Amino acid sequence: MNIFLTGASGYIGGSVATRFLRDGLTVRGLVRSQEKASLVRALGIDPVVGELDDSALLTREALAADAVVNAASADHRPAAETMLKALAGSGKTFVHTSGSSIVGRRDGGRYAPTVYDDHTPFEPSPARAARVALNRDILAASESGVRTVIIAPSLIYGAGLGASPDSMQVPWLIDLARRTGGARHIGPGSNVWSNVHIRDLVELYLLALENAPAGTFFFAENGENAMREVCTAISNMLGFGGGTVDMSLAEATEYWGEGPANDTMGSNSRVRARRARAELGWAPKSPSLIDEIEHGCYAATDQAE
Numbered sequence: 001m002n003i004f005l006t007g008a009s010g011y012i013g014g015s016v017a018t019r020f021l022r023d024g025l026t027v028r029g030l031v032r033s034q035e036k037a038s039l040v041r042a043l044g045i046d047p048v049v050g051e052l053d054d055s056a057l058l059t060r061e062a063l064a065a066d067a068v069v070n071a072a073s074a075d076h077r078p079a080a081e082t083m084l085k086a087l088a089g090s091g092k093t094f095v096h097t098s099g100s101s102i103v104g105r106r107d108g109g110r111y112a113p114t115v116y117d118d119h120t121p122f123e124p125s126p127a128r129a130a131r132v133a134l135n136r137d138i139l140a141a142s143e144s145g146v147r148t149v150i151i152a153p154s155l156i157y158g159a160g161l162g163a164s165p166d167s168m169q170v171p172w173l174i175d176l177a178r179r180t181g182g183a184r185h186i187g188p189g190s191n192v193w194s195n196v197h198i199r200d201l202v203e204l205y206l207l208a209l210e211n212a213p214a215g216t217f218f219f220a221e222n223g224e225n226a227m228r229e230v231c232t233a234i235s236n237m238l239g240f241g242g243g244t245v246d247m248s249l250a251e252a253t254e255y256w257g258e259g260p261a262n263d264t265m266g267s268n269s270r271v272r273a274r275r276a277r278a279e280l281g282w283a284p285k286s287p288s289l290i291d292e293i294e295h296g297c298y299a300a301t302d303q304a305e
């Protein structure tokens with residue numbers, strides 16, 4: 001089976017592509033430069049140099065592929081629409097990558113109790129309204145003869161399997177802790193994020209490609225932690241003794257920018273991947289986030305004395 005995949009040099013896309021190649025699929029992967037083309041070629045991906053804005057290229061690649069995986073952007077509407085238009089009436093599969101921050105609110109590091117599963121109705125925050133509207137349109141495109149599937153990962157952790165080893169939130173927290181000498185969360189850090197190991201996530205992409213019915217949405221999650229717990233593990237791992245530091249939203253905004261500080265670091269995103277387990281037989285088995293920080297791929301070799 002020939003896959004066209006966007007985001008081939010990225011954390012999710014590179015990992016999914018590597019897993020697919022191991023299963024005997026062939027992958028043509030979109031990259032933005034010759035340098036990235038060399039990196040992904042070394043992994044066995046056939047690179048296509050271009051941009052998500054190049055609709056002629058996306059149309060050509062989608063038409064030539066047996067299935068498309070969109071892992072470059074959860075938000076780029078024109079690219080998704082172009083590929084869906086190319087696939088219309090073909091019955092082919094389009095797997096889109098969204099993210100569980102769609103259920104988040106700007107909670108400033110405070111706890112929020114609401115837990116969402118794949119079917120829980122919700123109104124998105126203004127920051128995620130466009131992403132949710134795109135998701136709805138992608139699912140609706142199943143009525144025009146495309147087997148559309150959405151995977152919405154929660155906080156992803158673990159070493160990427162492709163050219164990019166690093167995800168977002170955990171490396172950002174570790175980097176900030178190293179730079180400032182303390183593991184910092186926003187406010188009390190009681191806000192909770194569900195999380196999923198990259199090695200488990202790529203299995204879900206494979207299962208979805210093989211078996212997901214048209215027009216289906218799957219959260220990806222295998223546990224949850226308060227940001228304070230994540231920072232405690234980082235503090236232990238770096239040899240800071242387990243203590244953590246509260247920081248203001250303004251401070252967090254300086255480090256990460258306004259959107260990420262509010263919508264990915266200070267929010268709650270508590271989801272349950274019921275559908276992936278029940279309908280696709282997904283059975284995550286990788287180490288927990290805390291284990292991976294303290295004893296796995298993030299474990300420091302340069303601990304403070």
Ligand SMILES: NC(=O)c1ccc[n+]([C@@H]2O[C@H](COP(=O)([O-])OP(=O)(O)OC[C@H]3O[C@@H](n4cnc5c(N)ncnc54)[C@H](OP(=O)(O)O)[C@@H]3O)[C@@H](O)[C@H]2O)c1
Binds near residue numbers: 036072097154157166
């Ligand atoms: N990581 C997570 O924890 C997580 C969780 C849930 C959802 N998501 C979402 O999933 C998507 C991918 O995340 P990621 O962690 O894999 O990010 P990433 O490591 O930054 O990868 C993004 C990939 O897309 C490519 N790309 C970005 N914009 C492009 C454009 N305009 N044209 C062509 N290629 C483009 C990048 O190319 P370059 O290599 O040239 O930059 C890179 O290969 C994002 O929308 C993210 O918000 C991520």
